[in-house]
Amino acid sequence: MAPPLSASSFLDALRDEGLVVVEVGDWQHHNRNHKGAWGPVHGVMIHHTVTSGSARTVAICRDGHTDLPGPLCHGVVTKDGRVHLVGYGRANHAGLGDDDVLQAVIAETALPTDNEANTDGNSRFYGFECENLGDGRDPWPAVQVEAIVRVGAALCRRHGWSARSVIRHLDWQPGKVDPRGPGLDWEDVEARIAKRLGQTPSPAPRPTPSRPVVDLSQLVAAARSNPKAKGQPVTYAGVRTVEAALVDEGLLAKTLSDGHYGTTTTTAYAAWQRRCGYSGAAADGIPGKTTLARLGAKHGFDVKE
Incomplete structure (x- = not known):
């Protein structure tokens, strides 16, 4: 107690x-x-x-x-x-x-x-x-x-x-x-x-398990294709990883996290870019290396260029 x-x-x-x-x-x-x-x-x-x-x-x-x-x-x-x-x-x-x-x-x-x-x-x-x-x-x-x-x-x-x-x-x-x-x-x-x-714990953590990897080039391609119609095929599996992180940040409604990098995901990512200090054309909702890496570091995924 x-x-x-x-x-x-x-x-x-x-x-x-x-x-x-x-x-x-x-x-x-x-x-x-x-x-x-x-x-x-x-x-x-x-x-x-x-x-x-x-x-x-x-x-x-x-x-x-x-x-x-x-x-x-x-x-x-x-x-x-x-x-x-x-x-x-x-x-x-x-x-x-x-x-x-x-x-x-x-x-x-x-x-x-x-x-x-x-x-x-x-x-x-x-x-x-x-x-x-x-x-x-x-x-x-x-x-x-x-x-x-x-x-x-x-x-x-x-x-x-x-x-x-x-x-x-x-x-x-x-x-x-x-x-x-x-x-x-x-x-x-x-x-x-x-x-x-009955033992003293080891101060060194275990090796970090493998983490999801988001391919920046494929994510950008998905973002630029911008599918607007529900039910279209998922453009890239890494979209779901990024959307889950944006949901956790409170920038995207969970119900809108559907694997399509559409208008709502673009808007949410633009808000993340602004949160990272970007503005204007630099906060257009198309992922960049720096903002994606910051999102990944916070939510447990790595970025591949």
């Missing part, structure tokens, strides 16, 4: 454990605190997303949907092992769960079977959604499982908790089955967290 870490201490804890962290927009201030308490916290809860595709998964977890507004967690662990921070504070991830489970987490004892939904978990747990279809067949890459281990160890280390403070959604709320699938052995995860907590 403890007050939540500050957003900066939370970020430091993850990086100190050797995790590759991607900061998504103004994550430090994106929360549901107006709906209820955030803290004291007692543990870490792990979920699966029932989605595929890292960019789409991160966007859903950040924004939520009509029936369940975002953020839907604090961090998203994608299949490449990166942790994308999408919110901090109260998040819609845990819902109501079993008070007996909460007491066991606090006491760091074996968990009872969850058979009640009478206690607010959104105020009591850090939440991490992990990219997985959740069908029991979608595999968990080793690098993703290692990231889950490090996430759990990072927060337990900062709070002085044991590995018993890291639980699954299925341990908390009756009827839930997440996370599950081949490659994820929870007993092994718990053992590895406990082992890490």
Whole structure:
């Protein structure tokens, strides 16, 4: 039991454990605190997303949907092992769960079977959604499982908790089955967290996983073709990567992110160019090397000329 870490201490804890962290927009201030308490916290809860595709998964977890507004967690662990921070504070991830489970987490004892939904978990747990279809067949890459281990160890280390403070959604709320699938052995995860907590973390981060690459020349060609009609074929796959970044910047409506470098994307990119200090003809919405590189550095993609 403890007050939540500050957003900066939370970020430091993850990086100190050797995790590759991607900061998504103004994550430090994106929360549901107006709906209820955030803290004291007692543990870490792990979920699966029932989605595929890292960019789409991160966007859903950040924004939520009509029936369940975002953020839907604090961090998203994608299949490449990166942790994308999408919110901090109260998040819609845990819902109501079993008070007996909460007491066991606090006491760091074996968990009872969850058979009640009478206690607010959104105020009591850090939440991490992990990219997985959740069908029991979608595999968990080793690098993703290692990231889950490090996430759990990072927060337990900062709070002085044991590995018993890291639980699954299925341990908390009756009827839930997440996370599950081949490659994820929870007993092994718990053992590895406990082992890490008995060690001093390596100060050097793991090698950075491969990142999406946007080809500047192909992107410019897509921008100059400027397809206006919905339903036209996607002109270049990298358009979606750039549009996702513009959505995160608040410059493009998510509903208009469709893979076509049309008028709305041109307008949004022009706004990004102005944000970078350009004006007039230099802010025409056609990507340039400098502005694209700045967008990529902030949102996790590289630029090829």
